[in-house]
Amino acid sequence: MEFKWLRDFSTIARTRNFTRSAQERHVTQPAFSRRIRALESWLDVKLIDRSTYPVELTREGIVFAEVAKEIINKLDATRVALRADSNQRRNLVKFAAAHTIALYFFPNWLERMEDHFGSIRTSMSAENFGEGIDTLMAGQCDFLMCFAHPQVSNFLDSQHCQFLIIGTDNLIPVSMPVRDHEPKYCLGQVVDTPIPYLAYPRDAILGQAANISISHKNKSISHKNKKVRLQKCFEDAMAESLKAMALAGRGIAWLPESCIKHELEEGQLIRAGEEEWDIPLDVRLYRSKTSTENQAGKLWRFLSSLMRSSTGKPGTRFRRN
Numbered sequence: 001m002e003f004k005w006l007r008d009f010s011t012i013a014r015t016r017n018f019t020r021s022a023q024e025r026h027v028t029q030p031a032f033s034r035r036i037r038a039l040e041s042w043l044d045v046k047l048i049d050r051s052t053y054p055v056e057l058t059r060e061g062i063v064f065a066e067v068a069k070e071i072i073n074k075l076d077a078t079r080v081a082l083r084a085d086s087n088q089r090r091n092l093v094k095f096a097a098a099h100t101i102a103l104y105f106f107p108n109w110l111e112r113m114e115d116h117f118g119s120i121r122t123s124m125s126a127e128n129f130g131e132g133i134d135t136l137m138a139g140q141c142d143f144l145m146c147f148a149h150p151q152v153s154n155f156l157d158s159q160h161c162q163f164l165i166i167g168t169d170n171l172i173p174v175s176m177p178v179r180d181h182e183p184k185y186c187l188g189q190v191v192d193t194p195i196p197y198l199a200y201p202r203d204a205i206l207g208q209a210a211n212i213s214i215s216h217k218n219k220s221i222s223h224k225n226k227k228v229r230l231q232k233c234f235e236d237a238m239a240e241s242l243k244a245m246a247l248a249g250r251g252i253a254w255l256p257e258s259c260i261k262h263e264l265e266e267g268q269l270i271r272a273g274e275e276e277w278d279i280p281l282d283v284r285l286y287r288s289k290t291s292t293e294n295q296a297g298k299l300w301r302f303l304s305s306l307m308r309s310s311t312g313k314p315g316t317r318f319r320r321n
Contacts, residue, residue, distance in 0.1 A: 093122045
């Protein structure tokens with residue numbers, strides 16, 4: 001039995017709606033339903049009556065909802081108590097971030113911050129966005145770093161969280177080069193067959209940002225024959241995985257510029273479209289509004305002061321939500 005199943009069940013017990021619960025848990029509805037069924041299988045009882053709308057808890061579900069709530073509360077309270085008892089843990093600033101941000105953005109950003117703030121003792125947990133939300137909301141990290149797009153909302157924006165915009169990036173369409181340093185797949189060419197597309201999942205932030213931008217760009221192209229036709233041939237939430245497939249010549253991918261800087265400089269990957277196909281992204285730093293006063297609190301106030309005084313280095317932006 002996985003602990004996240006308890007949080008899943010507590011969510012459906014409160015909302016009585018699978019779609020809304022899946023959104024709050026930042027997973028697809030089929031994945032959320034599978035996790036609830038897995039919990040029912042582990043308990044060997046039916047917890048949800050799916051024949052009604054909204055769904056109802058069975059008698060066993062009502063009993064287990066209280067047990068799940070008690071377990072979650074006790075574990076969360078114990079975690080908070082243990083953290084409060086350790087001076088070292090209070091001085092450790094814990095980050096969670098998407099893999100790409102952890103690998104390519106965080107090291108340089110931290111170096112810039114330490115130039116002004118001083119040495120920071122940190123830890124980093126590289127996770128997907130859904131896992132990062134769980135980590136932040138459970139108090140297992142001080143900050144969550146993630147990509148954001150103005151047309152893509154996320155669960156944290158409607159919760160008791162604050163964020164600063166601490167940087168920017170761009171999703172750039174790239175392809176493996178062929179002869180004469182031309183892209184193997186190009187958005188500007190008129191082709192008879194669809195272009196192989198290396199995509200993020202539709203429910204991922206980068207997947208939603210890419211889908212919105214590509215659709216908007218196609219709508220702005222007046223000539224039908226010049227509209228881009230993409231055929232998804234591979235899907236993965238990790239930009240590193242899509243980059244590997246692009247390097248192997250398997251298709252076109254929109255990748256964060258920070259992730260492919262070396263490959264672009266070495267000519268291993270090249271642009272597959274003009275800059276008008278680029279998708280601008282923000283890098284956000286989230287924290288819970290209930291964060292305690294510790295080293296992380298000092299860092300947050302420092303970043304907020306940079307935002308107010310506009311003394312951030314070029315290319316780094318700070319903004320409150």
